[in-house]
Amino acid sequence: MIRRTLLAALATGAAMIAAPLAAQDTVDIVYIPKNTGNPYFDSLVAGFEDACAEIDCTFSQAAPATAEATSQIPFITAQTQRGVDVIAISPNSPDALNQVLDRARSRGILVLAVNGDLVGNEEHRDAGILPVDFTKTGPNQVELLGSMIDYEGEIAILSATTDAPDQNTWIAAMEDVLANDPKYADMTLVAKVYGDDEPQKSTTEAEALLQSYPDLRGIISPTTVGIAAAAQVIQSAGKADQVKLTGLGTPNQMRPFVKDGTVQAFQLWSPYNQGWLAAHFAVGVRNGDIEIAPGNTFEVANLGTVRIEDKNVINTQAELTTFDAENIDDFDF
Amino acid sequence: MSDTTQARPEQKPALSSHEAAAPRPLWQVVLIRPEVMTLVLLFVAFGVATWLSPFFADTTFILESATFYVEFALIALVLTLIIISGEIDLSPAAMMAFSACVFAALFKAGVPIGVAMGASVATGALMGAFNGVLVLWFKLPSIIVTIGTLTLYRGLAQVLAGDRSISGFPSWFIGIDWKYWFGVPIPVVFFVLVAIVLGVFLALTVTGRQIYQIGTSPEAAWHAGIRVRRIKMSLFVLLGVTSSVAGMLTASRLASVRYDMATGGELQMVLMVMLGGTYIFGGRGSIAGTFLAAWLLIVIATGMNVANIPITSQLIVMGLLLIVSIVATNAIYARTQR
Numbered sequence: 001m002i003r004r005t006l007l008a009a010l011a012t013g014a015a016m017i018a019a020p021l022a023a024q025d026t027v028d029i030v031y032i033p034k035n036t037g038n039p040y041f042d043s044l045v046a047g048f049e050d051a052c053a054e055i056d057c058t059f060s061q062a063a064p065a066t067a068e069a070t071s072q073i074p075f076i077t078a079q080t081q082r083g084v085d086v087i088a089i090s091p092n093s094p095d096a097l098n099q100v101l102d103r104a105r106s107r108g109i110l111v112l113a114v115n116g117d118l119v120g121n122e123e124h125r126d127a128g129i130l131p132v133d134f135t136k137t138g139p140n141q142v143e144l145l146g147s148m149i150d151y152e153g154e155i156a157i158l159s160a161t162t163d164a165p166d167q168n169t170w171i172a173a174m175e176d177v178l179a180n181d182p183k184y185a186d187m188t189l190v191a192k193v194y195g196d197d198e199p200q201k202s203t204t205e206a207e208a209l210l211q212s213y214p215d216l217r218g219i220i221s222p223t224t225v226g227i228a229a230a231a232q233v234i235q236s237a238g239k240a241d242q243v244k245l246t247g248l249g250t251p252n253q254m255r256p257f258v259k260d261g262t263v264q265a266f267q268l269w270s271p272y273n274q275g276w277l278a279a280h281f282a283v284g285v286r287n288g289d290i291e292i293a294p295g296n297t298f299e300v301a302n303l304g305t306v307r308i309e310d311k312n313v314i315n316t317q318a319e320l321t322t323f324d325a326e327n328i329d330d331f332d333f
Numbered sequence: 334m335s336d337t338t339q340a341r342p343e344q345k346p347a348l349s350s351h352e353a354a355a356p357r358p359l360w361q362v363v364l365i366r367p368e369v370m371t372l373v374l375l376f377v378a379f380g381v382a383t384w385l386s387p388f389f390a391d392t393t394f395i396l397e398s399a400t401f402y403v404e405f406a407l408i409a410l411v412l413t414l415i416i417i418s419g420e421i422d423l424s425p426a427a428m429m430a431f432s433a434c435v436f437a438a439l440f441k442a443g444v445p446i447g448v449a450m451g452a453s454v455a456t457g458a459l460m461g462a463f464n465g466v467l468v469l470w471f472k473l474p475s476i477i478v479t480i481g482t483l484t485l486y487r488g489l490a491q492v493l494a495g496d497r498s499i500s501g502f503p504s505w506f507i508g509i510d511w512k513y514w515f516g517v518p519i520p521v522v523f524f525v526l527v528a529i530v531l532g533v534f535l536a537l538t539v540t541g542r543q544i545y546q547i548g549t550s551p552e553a554a555w556h557a558g559i560r561v562r563r564i565k566m567s568l569f570v571l572l573g574v575t576s577s578v579a580g581m582l583t584a585s586r587l588a589s590v591r592y593d594m595a596t597g598g599e600l601q602m603v604l605m606v607m608l609g610g611t612y613i614f615g616g617r618g619s620i621a622g623t624f625l626a627a628w629l630l631i632v633i634a635t636g637m638n639v640a641n642i643p644i645t646s647q648l649i650v651m652g653l654l655l656i657v658s659i660v661a662t663n664a665i666y667a668r669t670q671r
Contacts, residue, residue: 036644065644068596070587074401078638081394082386095498095589099508 027057027286029086029279030079031114032072036063039252040271041090043333044115047275048088054301057283069093073100080104086282088129090115098124110285114278115271117313126285127292127312129278131269132320134166137222138173140267140320141246142184145218148244148264152186153217156209158230158247160197160223170222190216195226202229210237221247227266231257251323251331258328267320271333274316277303281314367610367662368622374608374654375629382636389636396518398635399628400510400586403524404429404579405598406627409605410524410531411575413623415568416606417535419548419615420475422464422569425576426598427486430591432457432573433580434490437499437590446503454577460486461573465566483599490592500589509585520582524627532620540564548615604651605630608658612666 033041064071195202284290436453608626611618
């Protein structure tokens with residue numbers, strides 16, 4: 001009898017603990033980055049974690065060892081089995097994940113592509129959360145360099161490979177504003193060179209630029225390998241006052257050059273914001289506050305109004321983030 | 334004289350005990366087989382995984398996860414025969430990729446899908462035969478030859494398919510891992526059937542037993558009239574064909590083919606064979622061991638994934654397991670060799 005009473009008391013106690021947990025409709029989010037041990041994705045994860053500390057979600061991550069095309073598949077299946085509400089993934093392949101993502105979605109899981117999309121296979125995920133509106137990347141870079149050289153003089157571009165699709169889109173947009181915007185009429189693009197995203201070749205190309213164009217005022221390098229190599233060359237040549245350098249780089253890689261004045265400012269997007277946005281978006285969709293359809297807008301703390309574009313793509317930022325001596329220590333990726 | 338005749342009856346027991354050691358008790362014979370260790374590990378792994386995550390012990394989920402590994406496991410079964418025969422082949426993952434690329438490229442070029450599949454299998458057989466010719470006629474070490482052809486076949490796949498992926502297969506071809514036969518995904522059924530057939534072949538047929546003899550001593554086998562070269566050649570070709578089938582199973586599962594299919598898969602295949610207690614220098618091993626080892630890997634990888642164990646810890650567990658299995662297998666064989 002006593003035992004039964006005790007058991008009943010225990011059961012009631014357990015029920016009292018369990019009930020509020022069940023009643024709370026916390027959104028269970030898992031993020032699957034490309035691979036483990038990548039500071040870029042660690043920053044994205046921090047965005048998720050900070051968001052879930054404020055809004056109603058729990059967060060975990062599961063990362064494969066390599067960024068090989070199929071390495072994420074067992075992880076997606078395992079998370080589906082765990083019954084999470086949301087799978088956010090930075091896909092390693094634009095199509096190898098189609099089948100397994102479809103299965104996750106058929107079980108009611110919200111699938112978000114984060115940082116990179118399933119290009120050409122957008123119907124296999126619910127929405128894509130991308131870093132930045134890439135149509136603004138080129139013009140943003142021209143404006144930043146222009147502001148450093150009073151909008152006049154010879155400039156050059158140090159890119160990745162000759163057929164890198166992203167870089168070529170941005171360079172085309174740069175050429176377009178240089179040619180058509182009167183603000184940049186006094187800036188002349190004298191050379192486009194390609195370092196193939198190899199440190200050695202990028203260094204050689206940057207050195208050649210300084211040699212061939214003694215009047216060069218600025219270099220834009222829209223690739224993380226190129227900008228670091230060019231910064232090294234300008235630092236060694238002691239030409240930081242003559243030739244201004246900007247481009248796309250990561251804060252950790254560019255920190256020493258910003259600290260010693262070789263580079264005034266450079267740009268990139270913030271992976272942190274993507275995690276922050278993805279968590280807010282996921283919770284909004286789960287709670288029925290956001291309907292996924294192109295043209296719909298929603299509010300996100302710190303980021304303002306965000307719009308869902310064609311193919312359910314969401315650009316985390318409209319403009320690039322500019323890193324300089326003032327703010328660079330706020331970032332770690 | 335009389336001394337010696339008298340001594341004989343006394344010596345007799347000593348002599349006979351030297352000529353024929355007392356047979357081992359059955360429990361020792363069973364325990365000393367390396368597959369038993371794999372089986373015990375399998376039970377342990379299953380228990381630990383169930384304890385780690387409430388989501389693990391679900392047959393549907395385990396079978397679904399198994400489909401990610403049975404393509405390699407299928408190849409590991411045939412690789413077991415090759416390793417028992419004293420050779421090794423590190424190129425099957427690359428053979429998977431190239432034969433799948435041949436299949437996909439022909440299909441894209443408008444060739445009927447059945448013909449494209451046949452061409453893929455033929456390509457697999459040719460690649461296996463090429464490995465065999467280099468090893469058996471040019472007398473080169475198989476490990477060196479297949480490290481070379483591993484790179485060669487992967488390179489050919491890249492030349493054929495480029496950096497893009499090939500997809501657009503008919504809907505009946507896609508998703509074989511999602512089609513069931515008595516509640517079991519078809520690739521898993523296939524794996525079990527092939528394991529039974531090869532297990533019977535290796536253990537009970539004359540050719541099967543000859544593979545063990547070849548692995549133990551190729552010269553002795555040759556002098557005994559065993560066609561060493563023909564048997565080894567057949568095994569290399571069989572491995573090529575199996576790789577092609579595994580490549581098409583993968584293509585069906587992913588609904589796309591890329592030149593980098595199964596990159597690094599050769600290590601998992603060798604891991605399965607080693608974990609199953611097959612002796613790396615040939616002459617010993619069994620299909621049952623490889624079969625159990627494949628399930629052991631499936632249970633461990635799936636269990637750790639569903640328990641959200643970080644991949645870094647997963648790699649440490651896998652590495653330790655491989656070392657333990659090799660040390661144990663060697664120790665067991667060193668004891669029984671005497």
